[in-house]
Amino acid sequence: MLGFATSNVKLIKNSHNPVVTAIHLSNFWETSVKNTHHYRDRQQRVETLEAALSEQLGDNDSQRLCALLKASSSKIYKDQLLGTKQVIAVHTLHHGKINTDLLARILSAPRLTASQLRDRLEAYQLNPGRLSAAMADQPIPDSSGALAGYAALNGQSSGQGESHVIH
Incomplete structure (x- = not known):
């Protein structure tokens, strides 16, 4: 009844x-009433996954990776942590520790998901020499001439865009 x-x-x-x-x-x-919270303590699960990533990558890199995942997918952050942990575990099992240059390049991306991490690690394994070639081709930015090409656009030699159009 x-x-x-x-x-x-x-x-x-x-x-x-x-x-x-x-x-x-x-x-x-x-x-x-529906129970939508399947975990008793949601923050504890997140902390456990973050600690596992810290063991896999080290404190500094794991903190940067977690911040990047949270900024990219804040609503599904816990799922992204779990996926990332699994991707790194599989990569480490098959290929060893992640190359430090590759990890630095991945962590410099503006957005990252677990799927993107997996794809980038797989791409690196297919052609590891491409990363070192890409790193060698990157010129060191010269701050004095970085925007010199834009000076011709507005007719100003300083490149600061002193004249603005009012819409």
Whole structure:
């Protein structure tokens, strides 16, 4: 038997037949409660996953990785932590520790998910020489001439864009 207040129940009878033909529960569905929190302590689960990443990568790199995952996917951060932990575990099992240059390049990305991490690690394994070639091709930025090309666009030699268009 369902437990509900009798004030919310309406018995509907047919005038020709005295047997109840339907029961109307006016507020039953509105007051039902669903348990959407499947973990008892959600923060404890996150802390456990962050600690596991710290063991896999070290404190500094794991903190940077966790911050990047949280900034990229804050609503599914816990799932991203779990996926990242699994990706790193599989990579370490098959290929050993993650290359430090590769990890530094991955951590410098503006966004990252567990799937993107997996894809980048797989791409590195297919062609590890590409990373060192890409690192060698990157010029060291010269701050004095970095925006010199833009000076010709606005006619200013300083490149600071002193004249602005009012819309």
